[in-house]
Amino acid sequence: MTYNSNTAVLLLSCPDRAGLVSRITHFLFERGGNIVDLDEHVSSDEGEFTIRVAWEMDNFSISKEDLKDAIAPLAKEFKAKWEIHFSEPAPKVVIFVSKFDHCLHDLLWRYKAGELNCEIKLIISNHPDLEPLAVFYNIPFYVFKISKENKVEQEQAEQKLLQENEIDTIVLARYMQILSDSFCSLYPNQIINIHHSFLPAFIGGNPYKQAYKRGVKIIGATSHYVTADLDEGPIIEQDVIRVTHKDSLKDMVRKGRDLERVVLARAVKAHLEKRVMVLNKRTIIFD
Amino acid sequence: MTYNSNTAVLLLSCPDRAGLVSRITHFLFERGGNIVDLDEHVSSDEGEFTIRVAWEMDNFSISKEDLKDAIAPLAKEFKAKWEIHFSEPAPKVVIFVSKFDHCLHDLLWRYKAGELNCEIKLIISNHPDLEPLAVFYNIPFYVFKISKENKVEQEQAEQKLLQENEIDTIVLARYMQILSDSFCSLYPNQIINIHHSFLPAFIGGNPYKQAYKRGVKIIGATSHYVTADLDEGPIIEQDVIRVTHKDSLKDMVRKGRDLERVVLARAVKAHLEKRVMVLNKRTIIFD
Amino acid sequence: MTYNSNTAVLLLSCPDRAGLVSRITHFLFERGGNIVDLDEHVSSDEGEFTIRVAWEMDNFSISKEDLKDAIAPLAKEFKAKWEIHFSEPAPKVVIFVSKFDHCLHDLLWRYKAGELNCEIKLIISNHPDLEPLAVFYNIPFYVFKISKENKVEQEQAEQKLLQENEIDTIVLARYMQILSDSFCSLYPNQIINIHHSFLPAFIGGNPYKQAYKRGVKIIGATSHYVTADLDEGPIIEQDVIRVTHKDSLKDMVRKGRDLERVVLARAVKAHLEKRVMVLNKRTIIFD
């Protein structure tokens, strides 16, 4: 579901009223924009209109630079929340990891296979262990060891590196450190985490152990945007797998790894393709 | 995903070209139609544009009667295949059954629970066994026993009954007779069957026995439109469930019943909500 | 996975040690018991041995009446927790309901279809609404209206009725009253409830609304034994289904009904076939 040519994507939400789709599509049509994808929905519970529309920029009469100004009056009239994205240049991504390697393996393999429309600029870790994998895929690898004492300055150094690389998407691929609130607030709805439980069940540490003790018959994984409230950010994707009493805690961890990597990958892919919109702490996932 | 008010639905497909969405939505907007749902897609493999758009008829300036003529020029210009449907009056449905009762139970319960936007006018069977269930739900029940000798005339009698009741949707809820080609041709893409296998695996008779013998680890059910080619009609919905070597043939049949009823119900619901479009022997399911 | 003949089932757990399986099977073999099913497991985390063994009673040299005494010395030696059950007579079941009918419909249909090895003796409700369904299936239906004032005496009347009918399994099929602790304690691991969420997520009231607000991508249902701690009882079965932002709260409720009925039915079936053993607040489900 990626596009062949240079496209723009508008994500917009506003209170529902007559004519919204027509007004928006007409606006694009009049300016030479060929729509390649459109998905809209009006929630019956809140009466909120949401739309994702993608169109080719090739014969579009407005330049990327002028597009925001051109759309602003329409959006203002609709009292809308909205974002504009372009398929090119591809989003610039950093992956944060610690010692667990399954999510990193998976993301890098997908990246090389062409599944992820982005440029993975660098990998940051608080441990040196996974550097050989970064080398295999030829991606710069930086180690920032984190302690209570140096956390503030290390995060500042990381942020500087991110800015230099014009990073717009941060993927926490089982990164075992908690980013500070100030770090999180710099990248709203741009930091994607994978939590190894079916949220909101088993918030916090050792979710597999919690699941084992509760005796659930299904375990899950959840990918979400990172906010200041730990494990409370908007959920992007979840999936589950069955377990039985024959599964030891170690078996759960093993089965969970298979979940974590696909759930994180699907969330990252949806985010990179601009299919995710955050509304009232929930996500709209356009497909 | 049903609508609160009187709505019209346009299903349309045509070769892709610039401006299709804009032209269609503008057509509706100019005539006072408030769009409540729109889903479109361009297949990258065939370059085929497909759209489903639903709008409220309340302030729409064109009457139901005149709508086809009003859209025809646009559709002709697009070289489109298209259909128009209205949420009211609700589609009129007949259910065909034999002796298995699980799908009938399920459909009637959903009907009564308000899940299915239709009017179930009658139930037809080649056996009298399920009449008490029809009585419980207060729906007329007719028995047409079928033999080689009387099949032609019995089908004609059934067709007469269907015409008198203005039936537009036929649901075969584990009906164990094969409708004649001429019967099928009277109701193109209006007859919905449930086949108790994951088609195209295990076409024909005794699919659970075939599945048992092949030693599959997953069994399925498939709901499809009925065409002259048995089990080859466009697939509307499928689902599956795990089996193990501990499942006897009888266990497979039992597990399969749970599949059959939900798969058939989902297919019927999608059909009744006009979310299904047949294109090149495949279905587009708008969600 | 039901048995054709009169069988006994031993459920036993104890600290692991050498020779347990051999000792148990030899005990049965020497007394003429033909084993038809045996599943055992040693948990690597706790070192706990659990076994379920079923054998035919036809040529077994010990009578039902004497079996407990005969096994007791062995069990004592193993320091085991254990239960003995017989396939005949079938367990006697009561179903409690309120106004929601989907679980009751499902259970009664399965009962009639021969899926549940039990005798459903009666249905108890705090509302008269579902009596016609009980009549359709020819099962006695009793109404006990519950208020703050009369709860104690009404429960006592219910318990009297249960005792008269020799009930050993209570199924709460979306029963909207909370049984008192004293009621629960009379039937340890014999009361089966269905909760309409993926426990431990969304404990308490309105779980679908909670799920909707949290924006989860998957909803679930959980069947568990009822204990004094609400929604904290040992989990017997769970299952899930995907939802999207297009699903309204009403859609979630509708999708959830399909989950609730199959999850409850699977739990009841496992319980009736004596495949469930409670250990450390978790269940072992022998398959």
Place this chain on the structure above:
Amino acid sequence: MTYNSNTAVLLLSCPDRAGLVSRITHFLFERGGNIVDLDEHVSSDEGEFTIRVAWEMDNFSISKEDLKDAIAPLAKEFKAKWEIHFSEPAPKVVIFVSKFDHCLHDLLWRYKAGELNCEIKLIISNHPDLEPLAVFYNIPFYVFKISKENKVEQEQAEQKLLQENEIDTIVLARYMQILSDSFCSLYPNQIINIHHSFLPAFIGGNPYKQAYKRGVKIIGATSHYVTADLDEGPIIEQDVIRVTHKDSLKDMVRKGRDLERVVLARAVKAHLEKRVMVLNKRTIIFD
């Protein structure tokens, strides 16, 4: 579900009769074998008894070398088909690949993570492309280019290499060549293939294209033992994923890769843990 110590596994099937479990477990107990896992089943359809029993070899009075002779009389009496396996030394595995790398990546990562109880001795390919991956994991990589002309002699060279490495399990990880019948017959139930469809649907070439054209709503992958009949070997594991009309053929291939790797990995793991028994062209998977 791997064992901590040196264990033996007996897989046995025979016509059901009284006392089988008791006789087998007593045989082991008398010789000092502590049973760590036992799963048995009697199929109600064929009356076939199957058992998998695993016991610790540490205090067992019979040596590995003498075990077959010791069990033979019992097995002969039961008219049984049977196999004995030992957890040590670990099975020796070769992986065959072509150019697709997803299954190889996955297997090697699991191997390194300790999920697969085996020794991957070498990787064989008909193309040099994946050598860097073998180098990364430090596993010998051999290229045998295959043409019509050289196939016989190349297979002989491969077989020589396999014999030198004492290979007992061959994994075809999207290997695009068909092994000759004589090759297959050398390794009965020891060659594991992954087919990228839900067999028996879409046998043969281009299954994703077949699936796309048929318009199925679910695609699958199947891992099976290789026999002389292509795609007809006993099925070890299957899994599925949903697709919609929005998925292009390319999307199906992408989604399918995620299936293929987990399905193959689960099949390989079950095989290596000696949980698979072939009976009447079907597999029994002990869990």
